[in-house]
Amino acid sequence: MSEEVKSYVELKNINKYYGDYHASRNVSFGIEKGKLVALLGPSGSGKTTILRMIAGLENPDDGEIIIDGQVVNDIHASKRGIGFVFQNYALFRYMTVYENIAFGLRVQKWDNAKIDARVKELVSLIGLDGLDKRYPSQLSGGQRQRVAFARALAPNPHLLLLDEPFAAIDAKVRQELRSWLKSMIEKLGITSIFVTHDQDEAVEVADEIIITNQGRVEQKGTPVEIYRDPQTSFTAQFFGQTFFVENYHDFKSFDTVEGTTNAILRPEFLKLTKKNEEKKYTVTIAEGIVQSVDFRGSNFEITVKYKDNIFIAKRTLDEPPVEVGEEVDIFVYRLLVLDGDKVHLLKNRALNEESVVI
């Protein structure tokens, strides 16, 4: 139970209904102090509901929300010490940047000198010096987001919640803003949770990812853990580029899991070689026909047909090119076997055997 002690934010068996719709199903997880955590899931998976319940904008029908050791279910949103960045920022459009940031402080009746000092500090932290007299409509999307961030931080919250913080920004600025936000949160050391449907964003920004699906938490872990060791079939398919294979028994030299036939592969689980290329593992090779070759900037993405399955593999620009219609050899390093809701990672036995032979 040492893990529970360390959790700064904890949800215990949270259930939430909207009418007949079960938006959160037995959601439980803990977040350590100082961590930057992503709630990742497709739309309708209940991630925003979770965030809004932590903030106190919604109330769970069942279960406990604990922040810093205190059950906050009955504590009003404004008393939870939370900063919230809304999806569309929800900046007060009839107030200047300065007044937006000062709003929370004025409500808390800070004295004017302190407000002024705090607002100026934040304006310069977000790099908008000289723009504090502007209205939100006179700012770019990225600048608005920074203001929303500063406004949420102004009253010194212990926990920062961000709802799809990058969704409303165009792709170019988004990249820049992600790293800005990550470094800013690291610098301040504030525990933060953000909601996103974009896995690249989650991988890039978060220390830890919580994957949600149909109101449930599927898996929680670091991006590497989730990628390497998905525990549910949903996580396996949602995270990273995947494709589906029927009858994985066709690839010899894999152990079989009782009662399973289907598996998931990722492009990096495969090695594709031309007939005349040198091969490391000769034992268990399948033959496929190249369907298409697509240039992806740093590599080629090759679609191969094997029996009734379509595979996707990568080849570098240095390797000899393959052509559509060419017969190629496929070697499978690893498989994610689907066993109902669960997933088993299988390694090709040849990897061990051949290394012994050589």
Place this chain on the structure above:
Amino acid sequence: MTEKNESKYVKYLLITISVIFLFFFLVLPLFVVVTEAFKKGVDQYLQAVTDEYTVKAALLTIEATFFAVFINTIFGVFAAWSITKFRFKGKKILTTLIDLPVTVSPIIAGLIYVLTFGRQSILYPLLEKYDIKVVFAVPGIVLATIFVTFPFVSRELIPVLESQGTDEEEAAALMGANGRTIFWKVTFPHIKWAFLYGVVLCATRAMGEFGAVSVLSGHLRGKTNTLPLHVEILFNEFQYMPAFAVSSVLVVMAIILLIIRSVIEYKGKKEEE
């Protein structure tokens, strides 16, 4: 003929039709009102306008308009606020009910109040006991005016509030602001112009209300006569010149409100940019 030319012809054709239409249905009648009013000279006009009963009718009109605008403004803001900012059962029904006065004929509105507060009503003994007169008295006129003009403020506010969403209010509430601060600092600046516009529309409509008021008023000259009713009485007594003179007063009041309305619209648009 090229397509561009064609669209040019269409443009001028439509403009011409609109102008002719407006001329016959609006400008010409207004012109007639004014010329008829001044037919017997300025002195006669002033005499008709400052006639004791006319002045009393004007005061009653202003009184009814004031109450209607005041009450409907408060009600309109509450209704618009509750409809757009909260989720509750029967919201659709409430929205539809608010629109009812616009769709129902004013004469029916008048009859409804006669039946509710008149002699045959079950409320009548109670009203009589406390000596409250509604039908054929000033309260009836005020009630009828309120009924007829009641959607105007809320109708203007609902779309604006709806397009704004609840994010900003939520953000403010999350920072600990109370309802009053949220309304005055966050919501009101946003609806200010729509609000004023609704108030002016409401006033315009209240001033000219005839049907419902006519049923409830009893046409007691100097007591329960509003300006539109006064015009009718004068007209029925074949006093054409005074009838037109009083009408012209109403027209002037309407024009003033229209100008205020345009100014509000202009300012609101400018601020949005």
